[in-house]
Amino acid sequence: MQKQLISQHIEENEKAVRQAFSDCDDLKVRKLSIGKNGSVKGFVCYIEVNAGNNMVNVLGRMLAYLEGLSDEQVVENVKGNAFALSDVEPYEYMEDAILGVLIGDSVFFVDGVARALKIPDQGYPKMGVSKSEAEKVVRGSDESFTESEKANTALIRKRIRNTQLKVREFQVGVRSFTNVAIVYVEGLADPKLIQEIHARLTEYDIDGVMDSGVMEQLAEESWLSPFPQFQSTRRPDRAAMEVLNGKIVVLVDNSPVALLLPTDVNSFLKTTDDYYNRFHMATFARIIRYVAAFFALTLPGLYLAMTNFHTQILPTPLLMSFWQARQGVPFPAALEVLLMELSFELIREAGVRLPGTMGNTIGIVGGLIIGQAAVEANLVSPIVVIVVAFTALCSFAIPNEEFAFSFRILKFVLIALSAWLGFFGFLIGIFLVLVHLASLKSFDVPYLSPYVGAQLNEYQDEKDSVVRFPLRMIWKRPIYANPHERTKLKKKEK
């Protein structure tokens, strides 16, 4: 494709820049009046948070140099790049200038000059960007979202250097005026979805928005459901990856948690390093996570059903050992499980609220010392400690905290049903959860995707489910992407 030369006319250049960055609210265009009389027009454009000290220094020196010159001299100096500044380089073509902006530099245009000047900057923000502690991965970027919405959009743009990455900003909160940004790739995200999320996010007049969680709760359709209908992430690489899949990212100022939509069950059980590792490893890890999610929900209930109602399932020696372990425990098994589960939740809650190292300590104190003491005091049987500990381990293996929380809550429902009606109650509980999940949707996408309705995308979405197919076979974007832009991988034609 032929490149477009930069025009001599500042208006045409400004128009071209604004057109390329339409709906990109993170792009800033600052107009300048240059020269002795201030009659030479110019503008500098950059991605907002990228304007660092270097840009201010260089631009300041340039403007100071040009301040005393006549209009003709200004044009001649810019044309000849006569600032004696090593940092400044010229661009001939508009596409290069735009790419320069996307890379993180600032670009300076002057009326009457058919070239633009690149003012290199420090690139994308490093300040305040910390390691991702909540969503750790074995392989991949360590960067985490910050509390600044601007920095967060820049962290996504750092990974997708394309003018089609759109950032639509608006304010929410009648008193807080909190910045909210909707980030998506034009052409990949469904336009109806963009409108819908904007409408939902602006549906309420609220005093203030202190975190993305507030927006999430207000924008959810099934707000009584324990299951989150937005996926949350603190990882810019995750957000960027999902944006390329056609999802939309919502960033809220002062919140390091981005919201991704639409979502489904499968998305909550995926991690970014599933895509960075070989498919065998990724698939194995996913199977482990699915199994963990199942047991995080069902194990205590299953234990109660088997030991209280259907002992015929278990071999006699095992049953005897269970019985012996329970000798002297004054509580019924259901109460025992419930007490242990509540104690565990208490330990977890205390661990979260306490500062870092103390939080770890409480885990050890609670888990080991209290657990051991409770067994020795015959308050609980060792088998229940094992069941509760294993259940907790399983819930920790679920990568998304909000999703794991819904399992933790529903686990208690299954405990109650199993304690009351045994395996029948257990099945009723499982069926209810399934029916609920089947009726749930996230922005019109079935929550159980891609296990249901997969034919709509020719069964391609199933290639990235429990089994993660080799990357070269996952060539299609998921169902929620624009139907006309579903191909995400193809071999280059030779």
Added chain:
Amino acid sequence: MYVNNGKISSRQTLRLYVFDLMGIATLLLPPYLAKLCGASGIYAIALGTGAGLIYLLYLGWIMKKMGTDMASFLHEGVNVWLGKLVFVLIMLHSILTAGFCAYVFTNLMQYSLVRDSSYAVILLIIVAVAAYAVSGGIESRARVYEVMFWFILVPYVAMMLASVRDFEWVYVESVLQFDSTNLGKGTYLVFLLLTPLFFSLFLIGEKEKNYGRNIVKTISVSVLFSGVILLGSYVLLLGNFGAKSLASLRFPVVTLMSTIQFEGNFLKRMDALMLAVWFFTLFALLNLHLHYGVRMLTELSPKEKKRLQWWQLLLPTVAVFLVAYAIYLDRRFLNLFLGYYSYGAVPFMVVVPAFLVLVRRKK
């Protein structure tokens, strides 16, 4: 965008119908077939499945003639009062059958899992959960079974295969001896359990020249699949128990599950866990009928409000509970239902669609 448009995919239709057909058939049919036909019950299953396929072809022809789903046809294609009458009749049929399903389901659960619990409480829970499932609409129901399909089918087939080692050929040697009257009765019995096929008339397909062709094609795979499962199960039950014992057992397939012993020392008996198969399949059938009971009432109601109203869900649900409880309390109600199902339901499902096509309004 993708959900709540009243349509379900081919895969969902296939899986849903397999669940609708195989659950009650594998649970209830074997003892009756064993009593009537003995080993030749195998032919009855094959013939009944064949009859089901012919019925499906007939329904396909009806769909083609109607050119749309039956609900739309009853609204627009026939006299208003005739349409309403048919809606009422289908609603009554659905509620009665759902009540019977709930009765069987509750019996099974109480007999196998919660013997000490009250029948009414178990029934109430089952019917309430079914109502909740129905409230999500047909898509929600279809999605549950789309997900559960292999989780149910693979363990079932594995358990049935595990029972092969106790198989006695002597029990199936009499396969060539049969009485044609009893074989006919057996075939009819198998066909009776395939009558949920009638509701395929209500599935929404693409508006095309050969309306219903895809629906019929998909469901015929379900019928064949269920037929094979039933046939396999029957042969294995026969080979394990013999016709006489089989005829005397209440839920022989559950009994078979309890006799299968696994090697090793953990999870020796799987019968309690395997009840999940009939839990989900019977729920599928109960939900199917309750769904159509609710839907017929919705079709009869004024169309101002799009969403399902609470009373439209509650009334059929209560009716299903009452039917099931009445059958439980008094065996005469069971006989009445079986009489209706044997002599009334089949003629209704065969004759009424053709009649409606014949008396359709001229455009």
